[in-house]
Structure formats: structure tokens, C-alpha cells
Amino acid sequence: MIGYVTRRLAACVPTLFVVVTLSFFLIRLAPGGPFDLERPLDPQVLANLRRIYQLDQPLIVQYGNYLASLLRGDFGPSFSVRDFTVAELLGHGLPVSILLGTLALVLSFGLGVVLGTLAALRQNRTMDHAVMVGATLGLTIPNFVIGPLLQILLALTLHWLPVAGFDNGNIRNLIMPVIVLALPQIAVVARLTRASMIEALRANHIRTLRAYGLSQTGVALHALRGALLPVVSYLGPAAASLLTGSLVVETVFGLPGIGRYFVDAALNRDYTLVMGTVVLIAVFVLVFNLIVDILYALLDPRVQES
């Protein structure tokens, strides 16, 4: 097991390296720069700025410097948010995004598995159709439609919840964002669970359990153990995308997460902030895929052998 984890961990390093390299040169080759303003700066000022931020050196030298500082854990200063380092910006936003993402993750897997199992047990009956229609709706309604609609309904009309804001993590402020974040994931998890549960319920050992007269719940629980494998493998991408924040949810609900940095930084050519978010996301994706693979190996011994 330890050997397996080490091997997988080692495989992450080159991936991360390629991701960093690719994104570094992509953003640098994009036209425009961080100091392009509506009104052009004085050439001397621009030259000074470029020297301070070491943008005047050859690209390959900058790349080397960036890699070196990255190895020390230094993401560098932000270009667009003055007087803040990228680490500070991400450090402030990340807890918010992780809080929201974790709640949404728990909600989506909890509810998704239950709904998917119910649908599978009642295949082709009302319950099944209702879950599938609901899941398809959850997948197809964009979050920037659901968000404002929820605000109108729950905040502006019924006055149950605050319209927006974080309020230091007040649970009432988190309800709507978490629902909007979780909705499409609930849909995916429910569909996955239903599909693999239907398969699992057809398996021979489950038929045997039925023949022995085990209760419906007992049968369902046994089948669920095997059926959860594909669902677990979805946990990786889901966690990575939920925990790194969502631009739409953060914009609609005015939350100070890290999702908004993505787009803002790329549009402002805030090179260091772009690289910071890319590295962060890549690390999340790699780490969660690794965790999932380890979980998989624990749940299904056949995986380790191959």
C-alpha cells in the first residue's frame, strides 16, 4: 500500500511541473501586460515597474526564477491587487471557498446517494422518474439562473434568508450558496448511484441474498457497497471543483472566496495571481484524484494488483 501511494505521489510531480510550465508560457505569450491601462503609463514609469517586478528579464530567466520561488512556497506579489502577495490573497479566500465547498460536497454526496438508491430500487416507477427528471433539471439549469431565482424567492419575497454577503460564515448566509453549488453535483451523484445500483442489484450475490429472504433494506445496503465504487471515483473531480470556489456563486452571493480570482487575474494579466490559482487548482485536482485512487484501492483490492 505504501509503495502504491509513493508511486502515485511521485507521478504527480511531473504532471504538476508540466502544468506550471504550460500555464506560465501560455499567460506570458498572451498579448497585453499587467500594466496596460486605459491611459498609457509614462514609458519611464512603465520601465521602472517592469524592473521592480522583474518583467524586463528574458522570459526563460523569469521562468527559472518563478520555479525557484515556487519551490520555496513563494507565489510572489500580486500585480493587480497592490500591497498583497498572491499567498495572502489565496490565504484569505481559500477558507471561505473550502467551507462552502465542503458543505456542498457533503450535501451533494449525502443527498445524491440516497436519491439515486431510491430511484434504483423503484426502477421505472414514479419515484425513479421523479428523481431522474429532478436530476436532469439540476444538471441543465445554469447556476446563474438558480442563484438569482433563489434570492428572489427566499430572500426578497419570503425574507427567510439574507440576500447576499458572507457575514463571517453565518450559517444563514451559507444556505443559498451551498444549495446552488450542490445542485448540479447532487444530480450527477444521483445519476451515477442509480446506474451502478441498478447494475449491482442484478448481481448474483444480491439475488442470493434476496432468495435467503433478507429485507429490502438489507439487500439495498449490501448492493450499495459495491455500487458506490463509481460514485467514489467521481468524488475526486467533484471535490476539486467545489473546493476551489465558483466564480458565479461568489459573484451572485457576494462571497469573498477564490473563485473570482480566476477570471479577474487572467483578464488583468496578473501573472502571479493566475499562476497561483492554476497551481492551487492543479494541486487540488491531483491530490483529490490521488485520495480517490487510494480509497479505491482500499475498497477494491483488485486495483492494487494492476
Place this chain on the structure above:
Amino acid sequence: MSGHSPAASPAHKQPGSPRQRAWARLKRHKAAMASLVFLCVMTLAAIIGPALQPHDFTRVFTDYVRTPPSLTAYPRPDQIGPAIDRIAARMRTKVERVWVSGERVEVTLTAERAIDRRLTALFERSDLFAAAEAIELSDGGRRLSVSVPIIKRYFFFGTDGNGRDLLARTLIAGRVSLLIGCLATAVALLIGVAYGAIAGYAGGLVDGVMMRIVDILYALPFIFFVIMLVVVLGRNVVLMFLAVGAIEWLDMARIVRGQTLSLKRREFVIAANALGVRPAGVIAQHIIPNTFGVIIVYMTLLVPKVILGESFLSFLGLGVQEPMTSWGVLIAEGARNIEGATWLLVFPALFLVSTLFALNFLGDGLRDALDPRSE
């Protein structure tokens, strides 16, 4: 998933080729058939719809800004008075009498000085009236009576904040959104299928390296890629979504590779090898046709994904640019106006969601129909 493969399940011998049987199974799937019909209607609406309704999608009706949707014709009786007042004010005249009679309105205007008859052209410039006909000029030219035909207009979906017909815009937007969805999916399919089939068929080191590249691309955030593309390609939508397709092929490559791995051990592939068919020929004639089932299913799920992706970009202001529009652009606009003008969100969202809904259901139906075990 049967496609061309021989002997899918000899136990269930039924008449017809696997394809015909799959079609028969699909026809029994009511939700999928309804979705198929709905998608055809939606495609037709997007292609010929804009030509069938009277308003151009760029035409601005300055007198009908944010008009609520209605099945009855505009202008409303209470809109005529203020419109006449506005025109009279611009002609520097006072309204003495307004008399609406069916399709026409008769107006008498007075002024301090003689009225310039050419100013009646202002009626025509309004969105409510056609060219005015002067009936009489009296009182030394200071009193003018005109008869103005009222133009009846229908705004079934209402108008937007600039006074453009939302029905016309929603239909045109459908054209753009569907086109983008299909284009990007086609590109993703071409790359993904070829890549996956080659990787799977070659196996060994080639496969390892090729799939390693896919893994790396997975770790790059999608939105970062797209923003770079917008920056590099400018805001050319067609190019951009060809590029989006060039990113979305990763899943397709993985799926086709998986299929290929199991297909290449099958007897008919081995037979083709033994007969001396070159690898390219085996892939093109034996491997890819047998993955069509999965490909079609995945395609119906990729189109909605791309359309949703486009709408997300448009929400950020990175997608389709004015005056062109897409469902995403319209929805983003609607979300901003949700308090005053709900229809701006409701109609485009309804079109988008119903289309994506139908695509998803069709995909599910196809998956069931192409699965030989479901017989």
C-alpha cells in the same frame, strides 16, 4: 453498444440488424422520442424561426423599452396619448384633440407660429405610427389636423432593456447556441475518437504517453484555457468554440480508448490483422464503427455541456458579443434585470433548459436502446 459487432447476444435472436433493433427499442422509449421530436422542432425554430416572425433581432423599438410579454397587440390605448404628447412636444406644438378610431388616430395640433408640415414625419419615426396624412391646415397654418395610422405590433416575449423584440432575439440566440454546441462537439469528437482509438489500439508505451498527456490536460483549469483563447483569438465566437471543442475531447478520448482496448482482442479484429489489414484500416473500419454507440450517447451529453459552457462564458461577458446574441447572453441579461423584468430571464432560460433537458433525455434513451442487454 453493439454497432457492427457480430453475435452480440445470440440467446435473444430477434429479427433485424442490431441497428434496427436499437431503433425499435428507442421508439419504445417515450421520453427519448418526445425529446427527439422536441429537438427537431427547436432546431427548425432556430433555423427558419427568425425569418417567420416580423421583427429583426437588432431592431430597436425606442417606444417599447422593457415591454412585458403579451398575446395581444401593442400599442395599448393608454400608450397612444403619451406618445402623441412626446411627438407634439418635439414639434413644438400643443395637442388640442386626440381621437382614436380603430386603426387610426386623429390629432389636432396647435402652435404659436405656423407649423412646418414636414415635421409630421416625426409620427413615422415613432414605433407606434405609420406616415401621417395631413387633413387640414387652418388658423393661418397654426392649427394642424392629421390622421395617423397605428401600427399594430406583437411582442409575445416582450422586449429587452433596449427595446428589442425578445422573441426575435431568443430565436437567433438559439441558432448561435445550437451551432456552437454542434461545432464544438464535432471538433471534440474528431480529436477524441481518433486520439482514443490510436492510443488504445497502439497500446504499450504509446498508449502510456498519450494518456499521460490527457491526465496533464485534465489538471489544467478549463476556464483558464478559455480565457487564454479569448485573449489570443479575440472574440471570434466560431473560432473560440472550435477551440472549446479542442479542449472538451479529453473525456471522449478516454472513453474510446477503453472501448478500443476491449475491441482489439475480439476475433474480427484479430482476423483483420491476420488478413494483413494495416493498423489505420483496422482502426477506421473495425474499431471506430464499433464505438459509435458510446460516441452517440456521449455526443448528446456533450452538446448540452458545451452550450452551458458558452452561456457561462457569456455570463462573464467573454462569449458572444452584441448585437449577436446567444441564450447565455440573454440569460445573463435577464439575471441582471430579474427584479423589474422577469420575462427577460424566463423565456431564454426556458428555451435553454428545455433544449438541454431534451438532449439529456435523448442521451439516456439512446444509451438504453444501444445496450443489447436491455432486450
